[in-house]
Amino acid sequence: MTLTHIMPSLRSSLPAHLDAGVWPPTARWGADGDLQVGGVSLAALAAEHGTPGYVVDEAAVRDRCRAYAAAFGPDAVAYTAKALLSCEVARWVAEEGLALYAGSAGEVRVAELAGFDMTRVTLYGSAKAPEDLEAAYRAGVGTIVVESLGEITRLAAAAPEGQRVLLRVLAGPEPAGGHDRRFGLRVAGGEAAAAVARIAAQPRLRLAGFDCSIGHQLNRFGRYEREIGRLCEFAAAMHRAHGAGFEQLNLGGGHAVAYRPAELDLALDAFATRMRAVLHLEAGRHRLPAPRLTVSPGRAVVARAGVTVYRVLAIARTQGGERLVAVDGGMSDCPATALCGSRHSAVLIGRAARADVGPATVVGRHNDTDDVVVPDAELPSDVHPGDLLAVAGTGAYHHALASNFHLVARPALLAAADGRARVLVRRESLDDLLARDLR
Ligand SMILES: Cc1ncc(COP(=O)(O)O)c(C=O)c1O
Structure with a gap:
């Protein structure tokens, strides 16, 4: 029994629990939903480097x-x-x-x-x-x-x-x-x-x-x-x-x-x-x-050193009532999820979560029903386009397996340590992709 079971109202005002066996060891909540890895704010990294982005502790x-x-x-x-x-x-x-x-x-x-x-x-x-x-x-x-x-x-x-x-x-x-x-x-x-x-x-x-x-x-x-x-x-x-x-x-x-x-x-x-x-x-x-x-x-x-940061682009509800939260990445940056069925954990970041938490399926942008990023996430009910999500455990076989499916450019790989972030592999640009098409 956890505190949130005894006082359900706390569920909506506390930041999501970061399980120590799943999230990077340096993952910490800052103020107002600011999730930090290696002492670096993931929301700040998203603002500076764009999304999706791989961050390695x-x-x-x-x-x-x-x-x-x-x-x-x-x-x-x-x-x-x-x-x-x-x-x-x-x-x-x-x-x-x-x-x-x-x-x-x-x-x-x-x-x-x-x-x-x-x-x-x-x-x-x-x-x-x-x-x-x-x-x-x-x-x-x-x-x-x-x-x-x-x-x-x-x-x-x-x-x-x-x-x-x-x-x-x-x-x-x-x-x-x-x-x-x-x-x-x-x-x-x-x-x-x-x-x-x-x-x-x-x-x-x-x-x-x-x-x-x-x-x-x-x-x-x-x-x-x-x-x-x-x-x-x-x-x-x-x-x-x-x-x-x-x-x-x-x-x-x-x-x-x-x-x-x-x-x-x-x-x-x-x-x-x-x-x-x-x-x-x-x-x-x-x-x-x-x-x-x-x-x-x-x-x-x-694996545990890596986190992927996505921006929410669209929300939908299926006839069966399933809440779909679509993000700006998907099987092009996390094909292992579809290939191997690895089930990751996701949290809302970048703003304090005040609404109740409920089930959601985080899906990708690739117009494919297999394009699932997190099949059974627990996210605040007011998650909306523009929000940021962090997905845990993406250090292995995510960046390594990324593709250009849908002609989507591959994300940057960033390292975070001691409050500083560095770009290890820069984000691909559309020009990078088109440079290989000899037209
Ligand atoms: C000899 C050897 N070691 C290690 C690995 C990596 O496996 P894992 O990432 O599951 O540790 C492989 C994968 O094929 C392998 O062939």
């Missing part, structure tokens, strides 16, 4: 990097760049001691521009284009993840002498439903063993261990534990057959993030302790020296 990203480094130890954590990347974000990650998982020539280039130590960059990807591999060779990335048999021949022909590689292994059973579209080398049927033999026969390549990716938004440990067991069993067999080294086991990412107050994220410290213990146990059982355990989280490093 720099301290929150740095804190998560430090928490990961502390939980897993030095050199054990790589940030998976595809969740959110700009040169500045790469610099924060590097300064906080994390390595980087890059999945394209573009991500490799950003790492270089950010001054990343390229020996700490891993290139992964189920279908690497020739230019991805060329960028990796030229930049001197430390490690390349092999994800198909054909790739071994390509790497053996062109990779720098002594290129360190990991093998992406699919050791577990197929996911339910029988549509296993994952890339990687399957242990069942001997494909993974054949890959180890092929790599061992290539003097240019040095197999350093194994890599896997077992899912997304996982907050339980069981699947990771079983994967460690299966990978150790496979590694032991490869050690016996080829004397193949096993110095690193990358357990991937997929660590869950809470988007709503009732949701659970992955308990990081307990997870790290448990995974280390299981690895020691399993490696010991197979008489292998325990390899270095590494992880490559994306979402869990940046």
Whole structure:
């Protein structure tokens, strides 16, 4: 029972509760509905930089990097760049001691521009284009993840002498439903063993261990534990057959993030302790020296650091009584909401909310019934065009997945820290968009 249950009138006069597990750690209400992140007013940012706008709490990203480094130890954590990347974000990650998982020539280039130590960059990807591999060779990335048999021949022909590689292994059973579209080398049927033999026969390549990716938004440990067991069993067999080294086991990412107050994220410290213990146990059982355990989280490093600010453009009520609040963005800046069904939290900002709070569906501007930004928001009944909304938990896979659907320009990415805001990636202009149309 909360105070607002006992005194319902308070619901309309108190600012919305900011759940500590969902909003950036520096999110605070100022006077008159002024929501601040990193000590910066989101309404002021909207006025200066326009909407929609992505705002990243720099301290929150740095804190998560430090928490990961502390939980897993030095050199054990790589940030998976595809969740959110700009040169500045790469610099924060590097300064906080994390390595980087890059999945394209573009991500490799950003790492270089950010001054990343390229020996700490891993290139992964189920279908690497020739230019991805060329960028990796030229930049001197430390490690390349092999994800198909054909790739071994390509790497053996062109990779720098002594290129360190990991093998992406699919050791577990197929996911339910029988549509296993994952890339990687399957242990069942001997494909993974054949890959180890092929790599061992290539003097240019040095197999350093194994890599896997077992899912997304996982907050339980069981699947990771079983994967460690299966990978150790496979590694032991490869050690016996080829004397193949096993110095690193990358357990991937997929660590869950809470988007709503009732949701659970992955308990990081307990997870790290448990995974280390299981690895020691399993490696010991197979008489292998325990390899270095590494992880490559994306979402869990940046999701909670991000907030998107929208302006309300229109209000409608359906025949069924559903209140639709349409904002100036949508599936072009938050496609993950439609793709993955992530359900975010939203609040009114920029003015004191005096009216009662009620259910609302925040929808986008793309003339598509799937264009939902927040499916079940709780917003004051007097929300009207011109108001500002802040949506929590948009740090991962929002800026990264943004598109120009409807020929809408992509929002700016801003960083807020210590009362100052900086533009990391400027807003796209219509001229930017039209410059690519050769008319
Ligand atoms: C090896 C590896 N690590 C990490 C990730 C990122 O996943 P998440 O953002 O859920 O942590 C992926 C995604 O495909 C991956 O392949």
